Amino acid sequence: xxxxxxxxxxxxxxxxxFIVGCFVIGFLMYYKPSTGWLNHLLKFSxxxxxxxxxxxKKNESSNSKNLIPQISPEKKEKNKTVILxxxxxxxxxxxxxxxxxxxxxxxxxxxxxxxxYNKSHGVFFHHRDxxxxxxxxxxxxxxxxxxxxxxxxxxPTNSPKLPGINNLFNLxxxxxxxxxxxxxxxxxxxxxxxENFVLPNKNKLVCWIVSNWNPNYARVKYYRELQxxxxxxxYGRAFGKYIGKQDFHPTISSCKFYxxxxxxxxxxxxxxxxxxxxxxxxxxxxxxxTRQNYENFxxxxxxxxxxxxxxxxxxxxxxxxxxxxxxxxxxxxxWRKHFKVQRHTFWTEHACKACEYIRKHKExxxxxxxxxxxxx
Numbered sequence: 179x180x181x182x183x184x185x186x187x188x189x190x191x192x193x194x195x196f197i198v199g200c201f202v203i204g205f206l207m208y209y210k211p212s213t214g215w216l217n218h219l220l221k222f223s224x225x226x227x228x229x230x231x232x233x234x235k236k237n238e239s240s241n242s243k244n245l246i247p248q249i250s251p252e253k254k255e256k257n258k259t260v261i262l263x264x265x266x267x268x269x270x271x272x273x274x275x276x277x278x279x280x281x282x283x284x285x286x287x288x289x290x291x292x293x294x295y296n297k298s299h300g301v302f303f304h305h306r307d308x309x310x311x312x313x314x315x316x317x318x319x320x321x322x323x324x325x326x327x328x329x330x331x332x333x334p335t336n337s338p339k340l341p342g343i344n345n346l347f348n349l350x351x352x353x354x355x356x357x358x359x360x361x362x363x364x365x366x367x368x369x370x371x372x373e374n375f376v377l378p379n380k381n382k383l384v385c386w387i388v389s390n391w392n393p394n395y396a397r398v399k400y401y402r403e404l405q406x407x408x409x410x411x412x413y414g415r416a417f418g419k420y421i422g423k424q425d426f427h428p429t430i431s432s433c434k435f436y437x438x439x440x441x442x443x444x445x446x447x448x449x450x451x452x453x454x455x456x457x458x459x460x461x462x463x464x465x466x467x468t469r470q471n472y473e474n475f476x477x478x479x480x481x482x483x484x485x486x487x488x489x490x491x492x493x494x495x496x497x498x499x500x501x502x503x504x505x506x507x508x509x510x511x512x513w514r515k516h517f518k519v520q521r522h523t524f525w526t527e528h529a530c531k532a533c534e535y536i537r538k539h540k541e542x543x544x545x546x547x548x549x550x551x552x553x554x
Contacts, residue, residue: 258287261327261533262298264316265307266290267525277530280523286533288526296321300536302529303347305330305337312342327351327532328545331363331524334553335442347545349535351528352552354446355474358545359535361528362446364453365520366476366513375514378431378459383501384410385433385460387426390441391416397439397465400490407494410437431458434507435497438481440466448475450521456480457519461500461510463493477513 263274274288295301295318305328308314320326325348330337349358392398404410413419413429421429430436436455440447443466452472455462462481464472469483487493500507545551 258285259300259533259537260287260289260294260298261300261302261529261536262292262294263288263290263302263525263529264292265304265314267304267307267329269307270525272526274526274529276526277533281527281530283530283534285537286530288529288533298324300325300327300532302327302329302532304525305340306332308340308343310338310340312340325349325536325542327529328548329525329528329532330552331361331528333440333442333444333447335444337552339549339553343548345544345546347548348543349532350545350548350551351532353448354552359528359531361522361531362475363449364456364475364522366456366480366517367520369516369518372515373518375459375511377508377511380432380434382411382433384408384435384437384463384497385413385430386410386437386439387413387421387429388417388439389415392441395441396443397437397441400439400465400484401437403490404437404494407491408497427454427458430455430460433460434501435463435482436460438462438464438466440464443467445471446474448472452476452481453519453521457521459511459514461507463497477517480510480513482510 271290274290277283277286277288289298295316298321301316301324303315303326326346327349328343328347329351331353351357351359351361353362354360386401388397401410411433413421433455438451438455440449440451445467447467448464448471452462452464452475456476463484464481465484466472469478469485472478472481472483482493482496484490484493487496500510
């Protein structure tokens with residue numbers, strides 16, 4: 179090819195290249211492309227980066243808090259089951275937001291704020307605080323989704339029978355084994371690993387701490403006969419010997435035997451009078467419901483029942499025998515190698531467990547004859 183011919187071809191080619199280049203530069207400067215193709219590319223990138231959106235991250239603040247969705251307190255409450263404590267048991271106000279931390283019960287919000295009545299999934303009533311004419315119960319209509327919870331830990335003998343409480347409540351929280359939600363005064367739970375029980379030092383034989391004194395009580399009548407045959411160290415307001423909180427447990431643990439006498443005799447009514455000495459290394463001598471009923475809650479070789487003896491004198495003789503025979507006495511603590519006492523927390527645990535029940539059971543029921551069920 180001649181030089182003249184080559185120049186004739188090159189000149190138009192360079193001109194064309196220049197024009198195309200200008201067009202491309204102008205296009206890129208003034209045209210904003212769609213990000214659809216980029217989003218598609220990023221979706222593919224998600225699978226490689228374990229679910230993190232790299233495109234979003236590039237535009238986010240470097241503040242790490244912005245990477246975590248923040249949930250407002252209102253939304254937290256909204257996502258929980260709300261239990262309104264309408265009547266604070268015996269006026270006792272305490273920290274309520276402990277269902278998760280204390281009892282491992284999730285998703286519950288316990289409150290005493292009556293302004294939340296219409297938002298509450300359950301309303302919690304302590305029987306002993308309800309007025310006889312029911313005048314301190316809610317006046318507003320009950321929302322259709324709401325359940326009313328009846329709670330009482332006193333025995334029928336010491337609980338007023340209130341007309342009008344039938345067909346009012348949806349579930350019961352009580353020490354009764356057949357309550358909707360059973361919460362006993364205490365429980366015997368397994369120990370892992372096994373424990374070597376060490377008997378506390380003992381300098382007293384039999385002890386009793388009592389404040390509620392009534393000469394007609396079965397326990398008072400039994401005590402009066404028993405104390406004729408064995409020495410009993412007595413404490414409490416009933417005897418003019420007040421025991422402070424700091425002395426309560428040391429006093430019980432210093433005794434070989436403790437009179438765990440209930441103030442009334444009812445099925446399943448087994449109170450802290452049993453669980454205190456059990457937990458403190460003292461053998462309970464029980465008076466209350468039947469031995470068989472006690473054994474539904476605690477091992478039969480962990481306590482002594484007055485019904486096992488024909489008379490208070492026969493019981494006293496047996497206690498004297500155990501006092502002199504350490505091997506026989508220590509047999510009452512064999513259970514401690516595999517089990518321990520768990521005390522239940524009045525009343526917050528009852529509210530939390532009622533909440534847990536409501537979360538798990540959506541069916542609707544009414545306690546049609548609460549008076550017959552509880553008072554017989």
